[in-house]
Amino acid sequence: MRGFCCKPYGVCGANEVSIANMCFTKSYIGGSCFHSTQCQPSGGECRNNVCVANVQSDTASFCLNPSQQPERINGIVKNCAYTPCSPGYKCLFNQAYGQYFCCGQSDSGYDYNYGKIRMYPGTLQPLQCFAKDQCLWVDTPNCVYSYRYRQYVCCSTFNC
Incomplete structure (x- = not known):
């Protein structure tokens, strides 16, 4: 074909995956992506154009220190790049997953x-408060920052 070589439509090379009859380069945890299918090993997810590990597995070692446990929310390991860690946990980067996890006790x-x-x-x-001693109700006496509401609120505990 006049010096040009073409591969058949939808047929990809060894380092590519076919998605909707288009070839995309395979990617690895921490690498760039457009589709989760690109993320290797399989089971990774493409989030915000970065391959991340699926963090719902109970068998994976998220914390490098074996005496520490990952913090979980509804069974899913907490990613501290977006949400701060609770007391007793520290935000640590896990190279294998290319993500930040809350690890500790x-x-x-x-x-x-x-x-x-x-x-x-x-x-x-929520009723917004601005000072520690501003919440005068017996059932909600604590003025604390709520990451859910993104403001200080009157709360019954220190975690709202």
């Missing part, structure tokens, strides 16, 4: 359950 003196938040009457909006 739970603090028996800390209530990890979300507390009750004081809401504006008749709304679903």
Whole structure:
């Protein structure tokens, strides 16, 4: 063909994967991607154009120190690149997964359950507070920062 060599439509090379009859370069944990199928080993996910490991497995070692446990939310290992770690945990980078995980031990003196938040009457909006001693209600006496609401709120515990 006049010096040009073409491969058949949808047929990819050894370092590529076919997605919708288009070839994309395979990627690895921490590498760039457009589709989860590119992420190797299989089972990785493409999030924000970066291959990350699927972190729902119970058998994987997320924390490099074997005496530490990963912090989980609803069974999924917490990624501290987006959410801060709870007391007793530190944010550590795991090279194998290309992600940040909260690793450590739970603090028996800390209530990890979300507390009750004081809401504006008749709304679903939390009552915002600005000083530690501003929450004068018996059931919600703590003015704490809530990562869920992205503001200080009156709360029954120190975790809202």
